[in-house]
Amino acid sequence: MCRLYGFRANEQTKVECTLVRAQNALLLQSRRDQRGIGHPDGWGIGFYADGEPTVERRATAAHTDLNFAVTTERTFSRTVIAHVRKATVGQPQVANTHPFSHGRWLFAHNGTMTGFDDVHHRLEAEIPATLLQYRLGATDSELIFYWLLSRLLKAGATVDTGGDEEHLRTVVARSVVELAAWCEEAQPEAVPRLNFLLTDGVTMAATRWNNSLWWVERREVHDCEICGIPHIRHTPSAPYRAAVIASEPISHEEWQEIPDHSILVIDPEMRTITAL
Numbered sequence: 001m002c003r004l005y006g007f008r009a010n011e012q013t014k015v016e017c018t019l020v021r022a023q024n025a026l027l028l029q030s031r032r033d034q035r036g037i038g039h040p041d042g043w044g045i046g047f048y049a050d051g052e053p054t055v056e057r058r059a060t061a062a063h064t065d066l067n068f069a070v071t072t073e074r075t076f077s078r079t080v081i082a083h084v085r086k087a088t089v090g091q092p093q094v095a096n097t098h099p100f101s102h103g104r105w106l107f108a109h110n111g112t113m114t115g116f117d118d119v120h121h122r123l124e125a126e127i128p129a130t131l132l133q134y135r136l137g138a139t140d141s142e143l144i145f146y147w148l149l150s151r152l153l154k155a156g157a158t159v160d161t162g163g164d165e166e167h168l169r170t171v172v173a174r175s176v177v178e179l180a181a182w183c184e185e186a187q188p189e190a191v192p193r194l195n196f197l198l199t200d201g202v203t204m205a206a207t208r209w210n211n212s213l214w215w216v217e218r219r220e221v222h223d224c225e226i227c228g229i230p231h232i233r234h235t236p237s238a239p240y241r242a243a244v245i246a247s248e249p250i251s252h253e254e255w256q257e258i259p260d261h262s263i264l265v266i267d268p269e270m271r272t273i274t275a276l
Helices: 017-021 026-031 066-073 117-127 142-155 166-187
Strands: 004-012 041-051 052-058 076-084 101-103 106-108 193-200 204-208 213-217 242-245 262-266 270-275
Touching: 004 017, 004 026, 004 101, 004 193, 004 204, 017 066, 026 066, 026 076, 026 142, 041 101, 041 106, 041 193, 052 066, 052 106, 101 142, 106 142, 106 213, 117 142, 117 166, 142 166, 142 193, 166 193, 166 262, 166 270, 204 242, 213 262
Parallel strands: none
Antiparallel strands: 004 076, 004 242, 041 052, 041 076, 101 106, 106 193, 193 204, 204 262, 213 242, 262 270
16 A cells, blocks of 8 residues: 645645655655555655646655655645555556656556456556557556546546546546446455545545545645744735645644545635545
């Protein structure tokens, strides 16, 4: 299993303290999470600059790789997805490391698509060859990404301009329910774990399916509880809003557990919708 981190805000924000210095920062989780499990098989950080995603990925443990801290130090964005990996399907290598990107889209997964040997054929059959050709690794996660993206494109989203809240909410919610049913049909004795983070840079969807997932909402500008200064280029005319999603609480803030078998969507106006 892996550990996820998703961030959305209405103003550019620096996330270094959350990812590196917080009480339960993602860096620390790569060594040992709250269950005592390490995630040493790679790390990745994706963020948006001028509307386009930038992704840094390594097949090394975040807590042993100085590049993780260097990348977080320069990550200043409205939208971020980060991930530390414990390999299940696919060897530890860069091509199998999250987040995955295509056009404006970023995606990361915590869990395993059970019944992979059978279910992957159903996913591949839905993905156009023109899209499937971009799959570089061997993970179930990257295949799920292109499967979700193909469904979003059929619903009216695009690779270059993204989608809208309705696209993400309806397509992702319907797809995770369907995929879970396929997994259970292929391997009834196993539990599919399908926690997803998917974003086009302005809207973010997070699913919780049989793995832990939490979120916290931030309102107004506050000094960071770690370093004592705010990390925001604030425009006083607009109230600051942000939402953070993570596999387990990272800071001393009042985190809320996302209900199992549900989807949390953060729209461009920073409104949050939990549904299935």
